Amino acid sequence: MEVREKELSDRLIAEHRLSTEEYEELLTNRDEETAAYMAAAADAVRRQYYGTKVFVRGLIEISNICKNDCLYCGIRRSNRSCERYRLSAEDILACAEEGQRLGIRTVVLQGGEDPYYTDDVMCGIVRGIKERYPDCAVTLSLGERSRESYRKLREAGADRYLLRHETADPEHYGRLHPPEMSYDNRMRCLRDLRELGYQTGCGFMVGSPYQTVRNLAEDLTFVETFRPEMCGIGPFVPHHETPFAAEPAGSVELTCFLLSVIRLIHPKVLLPATTALGTMHPQGRELGIKAGANVVMPNLSPTDVRRQYELYDNKICTGEESAQCIACLASRIKAAGYEIALGRGDFPKEE
Numbered sequence: 001m002e003v004r005e006k007e008l009s010d011r012l013i014a015e016h017r018l019s020t021e022e023y024e025e026l027l028t029n030r031d032e033e034t035a036a037y038m039a040a041a042a043d044a045v046r047r048q049y050y051g052t053k054v055f056v057r058g059l060i061e062i063s064n065i066c067k068n069d070c071l072y073c074g075i076r077r078s079n080r081s082c083e084r085y086r087l088s089a090e091d092i093l094a095c096a097e098e099g100q101r102l103g104i105r106t107v108v109l110q111g112g113e114d115p116y117y118t119d120d121v122m123c124g125i126v127r128g129i130k131e132r133y134p135d136c137a138v139t140l141s142l143g144e145r146s147r148e149s150y151r152k153l154r155e156a157g158a159d160r161y162l163l164r165h166e167t168a169d170p171e172h173y174g175r176l177h178p179p180e181m182s183y184d185n186r187m188r189c190l191r192d193l194r195e196l197g198y199q200t201g202c203g204f205m206v207g208s209p210y211q212t213v214r215n216l217a218e219d220l221t222f223v224e225t226f227r228p229e230m231c232g233i234g235p236f237v238p239h240h241e242t243p244f245a246a247e248p249a250g251s252v253e254l255t256c257f258l259l260s261v262i263r264l265i266h267p268k269v270l271l272p273a274t275t276a277l278g279t280m281h282p283q284g285r286e287l288g289i290k291a292g293a294n295v296v297m298p299n300l301s302p303t304d305v306r307r308q309y310e311l312y313d314n315k316i317c318t319g320e321e322s323a324q325c326i327a328c329l330a331s332r333i334k335a336a337g338y339e340i341a342l343g344r345g346d347f348p349k350e351e
C-alpha cells in the first residue's frame with residue numbers, strides 16, 4: 001500500500017467521506033494490502049453496531065413478468081425464451097408462512113414490473129402478510145411506481161423498499177436502459193420512497209457494461225449523500241439472452257472492496273452479501289460478509305419457479321427447499337466466524 005492510499009483509507013475511516021476524485025483514486029490504485037486494511041476497518045465498525053450478527057431476509061420472487069426492457073436483465077420483456085410465471089396472493093402468503101415457520105421476520109417481495117400487481121392487488125397482499133404476521137417486516141422490490149402507489153403500499157403496511165439506482169451517472173444510465181426509462185424518474189422514485197417513510201435501499205451492479213471507475217466513484221458519492229438505510233451491490237453477471245450476453249462479468253474482488261468502502265462511508269448501513277456475489281465465487285457471500293456485508297437473502301420462492309427468475313446466468317440456490325437454503329447459509333456464516341440473526345433487523349435509529 002502506497003503512502004497516499006494509506007492516507008485516503010485512514011481519512012475515510014475517520015471522516016466517512018472522500019471527494020469523488022479521491023474515491024476514484026482509491027479504486028484505481030487499490031492493491032491487496034489496501035483491500036485487507038479497508039476490510040479489517042469495515043469489519044471493526046460493523047462489529048461496533050451489529051456485533052457478528054448477519055440478518056436474514058426471506059426473498060420471495062413473485063413474478064418474472066416485466067414491462068421493462070433493461071439491457072442487462074434476463075427477465076426483460078424482449079427475452080422471448082423466458083418462461084414466464086406469476087405468483088398469486090395465496091402462493092405469496094404460503095411462502096411468507098413458510099418463512100415465519102422457519103423463524104424469518106423480514107420478507108422481501110421482489111419481481112419484474114408486472115402490471116397484474118395493481119395497487120389494490122399489492123396492497124391486499126401486504127395487508128394479508130401484516131395481519132397474519134404483525135411482527136414481520138415487509139420489504140418491497142417491485143421497481144418504479146408512482147408516488148401515489150408507493151404511498152398506498154406504505155399505508156397498507158410496507159416497511160422498506162429496495163430500488164437500486166443502478167448508476168449515478170445519467171449518461172451511463174441511458175446505456176443500460178431503454179429510451180423510455182430515465183435516470184430522473186429513478187431518482188424521483190428514491191426521493192418519494194424516502195419521503196414516504198420507507199427504509200430505503202439503493203444500489204448498483206459492479207462491472208456493468210460501459211461502467212468506468214469514475215462512475216463507481218460517483219455511485220459512492222451518491223451513497224454518501226443519499227444515506228440509504230440499505231445498499232445492494234453485486235457483480236454484473238451476463239445473461240445469454242440479453243444484448244449484454246458477451247460482456248464480461250463484474251469482479252468479486254472489486255465488489256468486496258466496494259462493500260468495505262460503503263460500510264466505512266455509512267457504518268450502520270444494512271449491506272447484503274448478494275446472490276450474484278455467491279454466483280461468481282463459491283465463497284462469494286462469505287467474502288462479502290468479511291468485507292463488511294451484514295445481510296443475507298435466502299430464497300423463499302416456491303422451488304418450481306426459482307429457475308425461471310433468471311436475472312443472470314448460473315444463478316445459485318435454485319434447487320433447495322427454503323429450509324435447506326437457510327440451513328446452508330447459517331452454516332456458511334458460522335464457518336466464516338459470524339452468526340445468523342433471525343428477527344426484523346431494523347436500521348438502528350439515528351442519534
Ligand code: SAH
Pocket residue numbers: 072073074110111112113141142143144162163164166204205234235236237238239276311312
Ligand atoms: N424489477 C425490480 C426488481 C428486480 S431486479 C427492480 O427493477 O428494482 C433487481 C436487481 O437485480 C436490479 O436492480 C439489478 O441491479 C440486478 N440485476 C439485474 N440483472 C442483473 C445481471 N445481469 N447481473 C447482476 N445483477 C442484475
